[in-house]
Amino acid sequence: MVWLNVLVQGILIGGFYALFACGLSLMFGVLKVINLAHGDMAVVAGYVAVFLTPHLHLPEVWSFLIVVPIFTLVGYVLQRTLIQKSIDRDPFTTLLVTFGLSVVIENLLLEIYSANGQTVNIGDLIAKSWHPASIIYVSYVSLGVLGVAVLVLFILQLFLSKTGTGRLIRAVADDREAAQLSGANYRHIFGIAASLAFATVALAGIAYGMMTQFAPTSGGVNLLFAFEAVVIGGIGSLWGTLVGGIALGIAQQFGAHINPQYQILAGNILFLVVLALRPQGLFGRRTSLA
Amino acid sequence: MSETLLEVKNLVVHHGQLKAIDDVSFSLNEGEVLTMIGANGAGKSTLLRTIAGLHRQTSGSIFFKGEDISSFAPHRRVAKGVSLVPEGRRLFSSMTLQENLQVGAFHAKKGPFTIERIYELFDWMAPRRRQRVWQLSGGEQQAVAIGRALVANPKLLLLDELSLGLAPIIIERIYSLIPEIIAQGVSILVVEQDVAQGLAVADRVHCLLEGKTSLTGVPADFTPEQVERAYFGAGLVATTSREGES
Ligand SMILES: Nc1ncnc2c1ncn2[C@@H]1O[C@H](COP(=O)(O)OP(=O)(O)OP(=O)(O)O)[C@@H](O)[C@H]1O
Ligand SMILES: [Mg+2]
Numbered sequence: 267m268v269w270l271n272v273l274v275q276g277i278l279i280g281g282f283y284a285l286f287a288c289g290l291s292l293m294f295g296v297l298k299v300i301n302l303a304h305g306d307m308a309v310v311a312g313y314v315a316v317f318l319t320p321h322l323h324l325p326e327v328w329s330f331l332i333v334v335p336i337f338t339l340v341g342y343v344l345q346r347t348l349i350q351k352s353i354d355r356d357p358f359t360t361l362l363v364t365f366g367l368s369v370v371i372e373n374l375l376l377e378i379y380s381a382n383g384q385t386v387n388i389g390d391l392i393a394k395s396w397h398p399a400s401i402i403y404v405s406y407v408s409l410g411v412l413g414v415a416v417l418v419l420f421i422l423q424l425f426l427s428k429t430g431t432g433r434l435i436r437a438v439a440d441d442r443e444a445a446q447l448s449g450a451n452y453r454h455i456f457g458i459a460a461s462l463a464f465a466t467v468a469l470a471g472i473a474y475g476m477m478t479q480f481a482p483t484s485g486g487v488n489l490l491f492a493f494e495a496v497v498i499g500g501i502g503s504l505w506g507t508l509v510g511g512i513a514l515g516i517a518q519q520f521g522a523h524i525n526p527q528y529q530i531l532a533g534n535i536l537f538l539v540v541l542a543l544r545p546q547g548l549f550g551r552r553t554s555l556a
Numbered sequence: 557m558s559e560t561l562l563e564v565k566n567l568v569v570h571h572g573q574l575k576a577i578d579d580v581s582f583s584l585n586e587g588e589v590l591t592m593i594g595a596n597g598a599g600k601s602t603l604l605r606t607i608a609g610l611h612r613q614t615s616g617s618i619f620f621k622g623e624d625i626s627s628f629a630p631h632r633r634v635a636k637g638v639s640l641v642p643e644g645r646r647l648f649s650s651m652t653l654q655e656n657l658q659v660g661a662f663h664a665k666k667g668p669f670t671i672e673r674i675y676e677l678f679d680w681m682a683p684r685r686r687q688r689v690w691q692l693s694g695g696e697q698q699a700v701a702i703g704r705a706l707v708a709n710p711k712l713l714l715l716d717e718l719s720l721g722l723a724p725i726i727i728e729r730i731y732s733l734i735p736e737i738i739a740q741g742v743s744i745l746v747v748e749q750d751v752a753q754g755l756a757v758a759d760r761v762h763c764l765l766e767g768k769t770s771l772t773g774v775p776a777d778f779t780p781e782q783v784e785r786a787y788f789g790a791g792l793v794a795t796t797s798r799e800g801e802s
Pocket of ligand 2: 600601602641716717
């Protein structure tokens with residue numbers, strides 16, 4: 267029963283990792299950009315939720331209604347300007363530019379909001395949980411985040427496989443030149459993919475702030491987990507990202523149960539084992555996104 | 557005399573230091589098939605990719621229907637009516653046959669070629685439209701690549717190495733489509749390794765040798781020896797037929 271609870275907690279936290287990771291996966295799968303500022307963008311979303319929504323007389327729970335559209339727009343603009351400029355140079359430049367962004371964001375946040383921890387206030391919902399059995403403890407917030415993660419992945423999957431624009435995104439991911447020869451303006455498609463990635467990272471940042479405290483430097487460790495979830499699940503596979511996130515969550519929870527110090531270590535070991543035995547990830551196919 | 561559709565003027569294209577296309581000029585009239593021949597590395601693919609906009613020329617210009625499209629991005633050239641079937645087919649490997657055609661049709665202009673029309677042209681396609689393209693044979697993939705370009709309803713179809721790696725019977729079947737495509741008001745610029753096959757369909761031929769024009773004109777005006785010389789580079793003087801100068 268104790269182990270069952272460990273498993274449940276692993277799955278719950280895995281949902282968050284998947285939500286956090288799918289934007290990273292999209293950016294890499296379509297744009298071939300490893301966004302090192304991904305974690306920091308999520309943190310920014312958290313700050314926007316905490317500091318902007320009260321001005322709008324909106325409960326912080328509903329902050330995503332404001333933050334997600336803002337991030338969708340910012341994602342497109344940032345892609346069409348800064349990130350595209352660096353893609354046009356070479357892949358190494360994109361690493362430098364996103365790393366630079368990450369540093370700038372962290373420092374700005376520290377400057378403006380100090381290193382104090384913040385949370386997205388969701389009232390007494392934070393303490394509520396469901397006990398299907400005496401020792402199994404399911405926090406409503408975590409369950410909600412898992413639900414949102416599954417819903418987001420489902421919608422993304424549907425969008426990519428069923429709509430014309432979604433198909434163009436996959437076409438650009440498969441073969442950028444061939445997509446151009448089919449009439450696609452790949453920069454615009456890149457912008458749309460970045461919009462989607464930023465929308466999901468906004469949700470992930472708000473979810474994080476609901477689950478726990480965050481600070482200007484919280485992005486880094488989450489980026490690591492997201493990266494591990496993507497690689498474990500298989501680059502380019504959205505459902506793989508969910509499975510990867512959950513596998514990572516379970517490994518971490520089991521590690522932590524043995525010794526709290528082993529939490530991150532256990533996740534890293536799973537990551538290395540998958541990388542060694544199945545470098546394409548659990549669900550990785552050659553080049554597919556859908 | 558029909559209208560000039562494509563006019564390439566003094567085109568020079570580099571790959572880094574290498575001059576892959578060296579002062580090439582030619583034109584293509586509406587309703588014509590122009591075959592581009594030349595040995596490996598002569599610059600044929602570079603020329604087609606530059607016309608399609610995937611490469612930028614160092615100098616010279618490309619006119620399409622009288623408009624200078626030299627600086628247009630590839631997708632804008634597609635919108636104008638220039639579609640390239642690239643060397644190696646370059647299908648979207650994670651997608652089904654039908655999805656490949658749907659991508660081609662997404663930004664398509666109005667015209668005779670719809671996905672349904674492609675399914676009529678290749679009757680094996682419809683029952684297999686949900687197959688992933690990597691499950692198809694080379695010839696079938698080539699047909700999908702042609703279909704994907706045609707559904708955009710181009711005025712000018714650029715075909716790079718249609719027959720590469722395909723069995724003779726398949727090549728013949730693919731070439732038998734050309735009159736049908738021309739009949740729909742499409743002009744064709746085809747790059748071909750198989751010189752005999754290429755010349756058989758050509759209204760005009762253009763031979764490249766190390767990036768330079770080594771022969772241009774009407775196939776009937778050349779002896780096989782002349783073509784061979786232009787192809788392999790025994791003679792260094794460009795050969796031009798009377799009509800080729802028009
Ligand atoms: N991307 C590239 N970078 C550098 N050099 C290139 C590139 N593509 C082609 N080249 C060089 O440019 C020259 C022309 O190549 P191109 O592919 O256009 O020839 P081709 O006539 O199509 O040959 P083939 O019959 O083998 O397809 C060759 O010397 C080739 O090595
Ligand atoms: Mg070639």
